Amino acid sequence: MSRPDLRQALVRLLGPAGPELTCEECFAELDRYVDVELAGEDAGAAVPGMAAHLVGCPACREDHESLRALVGADQPL
Amino acid sequence: MDAESAAWLRDLNAGGATRDAAVARLHALLLRAARFEVGRRRPTLPHLRGDELADIATEAADDALMSVLRRLDDFRGASLFTTWAYKFALLEAAVKLRLRSWQGREVPLEPEAWAVLATATPGPPDDLEQSELLHAIETEVRDSLTAHQREVLVALALNGVPIDVLAGRLGTTRGALYKTLHDARRKLRARLGARDMLPDWLDAERRPT
Numbered sequence: 001m002s003r004p005d006l007r008q009a010l011v012r013l014l015g016p017a018g019p020e021l022t023c024e025e026c027f028a029e030l031d032r033y034v035d036v037e038l039a040g041e042d043a044g045a046a047v048p049g050m051a052a053h054l055v056g057c058p059a060c061r062e063d064h065e066s067l068r069a070l071v072g073a074d075q076p077l
Numbered sequence: 078m079d080a081e082s083a084a085w086l087r088d089l090n091a092g093g094a095t096r097d098a099a100v101a102r103l104h105a106l107l108l109r110a111a112r113f114e115v116g117r118r119r120p121t122l123p124h125l126r127g128d129e130l131a132d133i134a135t136e137a138a139d140d141a142l143m144s145v146l147r148r149l150d151d152f153r154g155a156s157l158f159t160t161w162a163y164k165f166a167l168l169e170a171a172v173k174l175r176l177r178s179w180q181g182r183e184v185p186l187e188p189e190a191w192a193v194l195a196t197a198t199p200g201p202p203d204d205l206e207q208s209e210l211l212h213a214i215e216t217e218v219r220d221s222l223t224a225h226q227r228e229v230l231v232a233l234a235l236n237g238v239p240i241d242v243l244a245g246r247l248g249t250t251r252g253a254l255y256k257t258l259h260d261a262r263r264k265l266r267a268r269l270g271a272r273d274m275l276p277d278w279l280d281a282e283r284r285p286t
Contacts, residue, residue, distance in 0.1 A: 006207055010279065012234040013214060014269075015262035017280040023240075023252045030164050031156035056262070057255055059171070059240045066167045070113050071160050 011055075020052035026060045034067045038075065078154030085158040089149060103145065106159060108138035110166035118174050125177065133177065137169035144169070175239040184246050185236040210274055217268045226261035233258055 021029065029047045037043040044051050054061045078086075088099035111134040119130060144165045152161050218227055232238040233254070240251050247254070269275050 006211075007278070009235070010207070010210065010214075010276075013230070013262070014266055014275075014279060015234075015259065017266070020259070023255045027164065027168065031160040035156040035160050056259070057240070059175075059251065063164070063168055063171060066114050066117060066171065067160070067164050069117070070110055070163055070167065071157075073113075074159070 015056040016052040018052050019049050020056055021047075021049040022053075023057060023060055026050060026053050026057070027063070030060075030064060030067060034064065034071055037068060038072055079157060082152075082154055082158035085162075086149065086152065089146070100142070100146070103162065104138060104142050106162060107141045107145070107166040108134065110163045111135070111137035111141065111170040114167050114170035115174065118171070122174065122178055129177075133173050134170060137173055138166055141166035141169045172241045175241045176245060179239065179242040184232060184238050184243060206276065210269070210276060213269060213272060213274050214265060217265050221264055221268050222261050226257055226264070229254055229257045230261040230265075234262075 029050060033043050033047045033050050036046045054064050085099065085103075088095050089103065090096075091099070114137070115130050115134045119125075122130070125133075141162075145162050152158060155161075218230065222230065229243070232243050233240055240254055244251050244254050266275065
C-alpha cells in the first residue's frame with residue numbers, strides 16, 4: 001500500500017474533525033447546497049456541516065457528486 | 078420561489094388532465110435522472126446486463142415519483158424544483174445499484190484490511206510514525222469501541238462496504254449506521270488525541286471531491 005493510500009485509509013477510519021450533518025440532514029439540504037454551489041456562491045456558509053459530512057460519508061458524497069453533475073449538465077454553457 | 082418551480086407545484090396540485098400531464102412530465106424528469114445515475118455507475122457494474130440496468134432505472138424513477146408526490150408539501154423553494162426532485166431519483170437509483178452489486182456477496186465485518194495496513198512498509202520517518210499510528214488505532218479499535226461500533230467501523234471504513242448494503246444486512250438505516258460510525262470515530266479521535274498521536278496532516282486533507 002502506497003503512502004497516499006495509507007493516508008486515505010486513515011482519513012476513512014478517523015473521519016472529519018468538525019461538526020457535521022447527519023445523513024438525513026444532508027439529504028434534506030442537498031438540493032439547496034448544489035444550487036448554491038452551481039451559482040458560484042459559498043455553499044459551505046449556506047449549509048454549515050455539509051462539507052464535513054461529505055468527507056465522512058462516501059454514500060452521501062456520491063449522491064452529491066451525481067446531483068451536482070446532473071444539475072450542472074442542465075445549465076446553459 | 079422561482080416561477081418554474083411554482084408552476085410545477087401548481088400543476089402537480091391541480092386536478093384532472095393538468096395534474097396527469099404534470100405527473101407524466103415529472104416521471105420523465107425522474108427517469109432521466111435515474112438513467113443518468115445508472116450511466117455514471119455502469120463502468121463499475123460490468124456483471125449487470127443492459128436490460129437489468131434499464132429495469133433498475135425504471136424502478137428508481139417509479140419509486141422516486143411516489144416519494145416526490147408524497148413530499149410535495151415539504152418543498153419550500155429553497156432550490157429549483159427540478160434539483161429537489163432529481164435527488165430522489167438519484168438516491169433511489171444509487172441505493173438499488175449498490176444493493177444489486179453486492180447481491181449474493183458476503184459482507185466482511187472482520188478487519189481483513191488490517192493486515193494490508195499494518196504491513197505497509199515503513200521507510201522514511203513519517204512512514205514509521207504512520208505505522209505507530211496504525212498500531213495505536215488497532216489497539217483502540219479493539220479495546221475502546223463497543224462490538225457494534227467495531228463491526229460498523231471495520232465494514233464501512235476499512236472494508237469499503239457501502240452503507241446502504243450494510244444497513245440492509247443489519248436491518249437498520251443509513252442514518253443509524255452513520256451515527257454509530259460517527260460515534261466510533263469521535264471515540265478513536267479522543268483516545269488518539271489523549272495520546273498525542275493525531276497527525277498534523279490529518280485534517281488538512283479533508284476536502285470532499
